Amino acid sequence: MPAPPNPTNSIVVSVVMAVLSVVVWAGPVAAAQTDTEGAAPTTPALVGVIASGEGGYWLIDSRGEVEVVGQAPAPPPPVAIGELSVVSVLGSDPAGPVVLVLEDGSEVTLVASAPDAGDGDPAGGASSEPPAGALSGLIASILIEEGSDVALVPACAGRLAVGFQAGQVLMAGVPWQDLPGAVGAVSSGRLGGVVVMGRPDASVADFLTVLHSAGEVPVLVAVDEEGGRVQRLRDVIGRLPDAASQAEENTPEELRAMVADHARAMAGLGLDMDFAPVIDVGGGPGIGDRAYSDDPVLVAEYGMAFVDGLSAAGITGVVKHFPGHGRASADSHLRLPTTPPLEEMLAVDLEPFRRAIEAGVPAIMVGHLDVPGLTDGRPASLSAEAIDGLLRDQLGFDGLVITDSLDMGAVTARWSTPEAVLAALGAGADIALLGDTTELDEVHSAVVAAVESGELAPARLAEATARVLRIKGLDPCTLAL
Known part of the structure; x- marks a missing residue:
């Protein structure tokens, strides 16, 4: 200095x-x-x-x-x-x-x-x-x-108001044309992040400018921009090929450059985060051409090239769907899938995540997956054994953990939205992802009440808040003054 x-x-x-x-x-x-x-x-x-x-x-x-x-x-x-x-x-x-x-x-x-x-x-x-x-x-x-x-850092985060902390760990999907309607939730501190939904046109940039200026603390704006059939911004900044084609038609270096160009356009619109790439091994139900390959080493190589390209433009990449959806039995949008047993997952499906963690990936999305020998019939997204145990303790990941959307059939069949949010946060997730803002007030109040009653440990909420603020480039010790 x-x-x-x-x-x-x-x-x-x-x-x-x-x-x-x-x-x-x-x-x-x-x-x-x-x-x-x-x-x-x-x-x-x-x-x-x-x-x-x-x-x-x-x-x-x-x-x-x-x-x-x-x-x-x-x-x-x-x-x-x-x-x-x-x-x-x-x-x-x-x-x-x-x-x-x-x-x-x-x-x-x-x-x-x-x-x-x-x-x-x-x-x-x-x-x-x-x-x-x-x-x-x-x-x-x-x-x-x-x-x-x-x-x-977590101790400083714990000095922040509980309502503020509760808002920071909640992110919700918002149709792009309704983004101005989210200003109130952001400015009041009840919502720390939004996911842009639908197929925006160029006016989304103006909406995001307003949203970014709404709160005391910056809102985190994410999007699903994988390429291929999962690409929200195609009408605004052009197309990316699907993951399978990305790997077939490009070297990792070429992919990194391609994604960096695309990410600069994303940043220009006001995006901060991309829920991509998919680093699942294999194209099982719900995945298909969203996966790079059946080879875990190749998946890791191309996945991190994608993350590096995003990072070059200041976009945070979120690899998904931990601990691996590629060989799962069903589409988690519909019902809770079962993966191969943990022993097999460790040898194959978890290898790209292990390599991504070693390379310093900033954020991981946890999927709604039942892993025999690990989650005991619960989705990994709500499982302390999967998040705190496998991801944090065994694999050593200390970055941001985000759940897959909690409005998917794998979760809603057994848990209400407030129940799922509390289970996810208690299991070690840092951001609970809501499908929309319909139940935001109820969920926010449930998190505050759970902390006040001791159902959710204050230190767990503070830890999650600190990680969210770190991704936003903020220090809780400064905010706590």
């Missing part, structure tokens, strides 16, 4: 960036052991947290003393913020602020806590400019309350 200029406001940004650089999503940071025997009755207040730059972070107390947390060794003075060293610390009153004086003469004020919360913004607080150092103070307060081994 370049050294910040002299004005104090720029230095405050530097502090925020320094703090964010240590909010490591991959997991909690181990705390250094501290001997507390003989501690004075009144311990100096913790007033700030800054990055060490070596994988840990430093807690600054009101005396200006630094305690190291994490794996980094105790740093020799001077402490650095960005590329500027702290040359002195002013202020020793535990109730007051502490000012760090940087080597260029500028000052940064750290405060012990964030502003009081009220109503009106994602955190439930009044809309006002937080004081300098408030981000450090928020993180410090979390560390004090929850311990220094807490995972900071």
